Each structure stands twice: as structure tokens, then as C-alpha cells.
Amino acid sequence: MITQSPSEFLEAYVALAPHPAAAATARAAFLVAPAEFALAAESARDNRYMDTSLAVDPLKALAQHGALAQALRADCPIITFPGDPATPDAIFPNNVFATAPGRLIIGRMRHAVRQREAERTDIRAFFGDLLGYDEIDLSACTDLVAELTGSLIIDRVRGVGYCGLSERCDMAGARAMHQAFGLRLTFCFELADSEYHTNVVLALLASRAAIIAVDGFRDPAVAAAIAQAYGNRAIWLTPAQKRAFAANAISLSDRSVWMSVGAAAALTTEQRETLADYDFAIGAVELDEIEKAGGSLRCCVGEIY
DSSP states (O other): OEEOOHHHHHHHHHTOOOOTTOOSSOSEEEEEOOSSOOOOTTGGGSOTTOOTTSOOOHHHHHHHHHHHHHHHTTTSOEEEEOOOTTSTTOOOGGGTEEEETTEEEEOBOSSHHHHGGGGOHHHHHIIIIISOOEEEEOTTOTTOOBOHHHHEEEETTTTEEEEEEBTTBOHHHHHHHHHHTTOSEEEEEEBOTTOOOGGGTEEEETTTEEEEOGGGBSSHHHHHHHHHHTTTOEEEOOHHHHHTTTTSOEEEETTEEEEEHHHHHHSOHHHHHHHHHTTOEEEEEOOHHHHTTTOOHHHHOEEEO
């Protein structure tokens, strides 16, 4: 079922029993290292978190990325693919490559500079030839835009997707991802005009709590419905906290939430205590150089299910 109605979503959600064997978090994750890190002016056209006037330090970005990989290994195995100088800002692989059990999904990116990333044969071969995953390739579909887990936040335990519609994902893309990920329910909604990806306004933590920036949604009732679905176990962000990428977070185990140092610093003491009450410990990694490219920690992480 795909719906754009908050009430229909909640009615369908409560009728869904969790998958008994579904894992709430990934069994491993992969990153793509920065290579000659730079900012793509084409991506900046609809990513308001980017500022192409800023100078970037490729070596600092590489060092921060390496520290990220090392930190995340505390929760699950991490694989880092080498970067490609032809795509110098291609450090956010979750928009292009994503997985469901036994499947590699390749997204249809909006911008040509990002579409080139989908052509990487080594990542395709890793999942197809080595892991034996079936490939679902949306990258050649010219009639849709589907930027995978940038636009689509997934509750893996229940098979529910939360899809924000913007320049980076349209309804045709949402339908294609619903099928590709094998979802049972997808709740589609429009993001605020200033937003490009859902994962900067919403995070689901191990399918049992949420981080929500309500100003990132065109209709506040959508954010309220998502929080209600999780028993109102939600951290509500201010616009400033959203801009600090506090919603661009990920859980790679049942008891942790990872975000950048800047995002973690933006949280209040009460929010930190609430996360602790939800049994989540905060892990933070310095990513200020990488964040100049308009994404943060969650954007860097491709999950392997």
C-alpha cells in the first residue's frame, strides 16, 4: 500500500505486525572514500545545505572519513570502497546504492554528476558476483527520480517506508522504490520547499524511535503521524538543530545512534537524556569538512542487509 494520507497511514500501520525475522539494523555497512574531494555546483542547485563559496580541504575530508569508518566498526563490519577523482563529491553512496535482503538497488539520481556514480562496476560486482545479490537497477529509468535512502527512510522491522517528495524523488520513484525494497506500506509526503532529502529531516532509530525536524515537512500533520506511529518516542529538532544535521543520524546497532560532532553538540541535555531513556548511546564523529558538501554522517553510510 502507498498512501499520502496521514490518517490512512496510521490505520494501515497499526494493522502491520512486525516481520518476525527482520533485523532492525544492518548486518554491515559500506562507505566510499573521498578522492580529490570537491563541491559539485550542479548538486548545489537544490541542496540548500551546500555553500560552494567555501574552500574545502581534501586531506582533512579523507582523514575525517577514515575516522568515521574506524568508529562505525564498533557496531558492525565496515567496507570502504575507493573514491573516484571523476566524481569528487561522491561520498554519499546511500543515495545511489542500497540493499534489501538478497537485493542491490541502484537509484536514479537527479543530477548528471551523481548519475555517473551508478556506473561503478566494482560496487555492482561486490554485491552481485561476491555476495550473490540480485540487482534492481533504476538508474536507466528516465521517467522517474529515486535517490534511495536519501529520500526514503525505512522501518526494516515492519517493512514501512517514509518517502519525502522533492526534486530528488517523485511519485514514480516512490512507487519504484516501494517495489524494489519489497515494502508493505509506503507513506509519501511533500518535503518543505527548502529541503532536498528526507534523511536530513527524519531518522528512524532501530525501528523504535524517531528524530524529527517538523519544519522540514510541508504538512506538520505528517511529522505528527510518524511520531504517533512510534508511540511518540521522538526527538523534536529546532530549525537550527536540523541545519546542524542532527536528523542525519543512523543506528547500526540496537543501542547506538551515530551522528556528527556538530550534530551531537546541537542537542540539548534533555534530548540527550531522552535518547538515553530510549536505550540509545550517542556516537559522534567530526565531519565538518565533509558536511560542506551538504550531507553528514548518515549520508555517508550504505547499509548492507
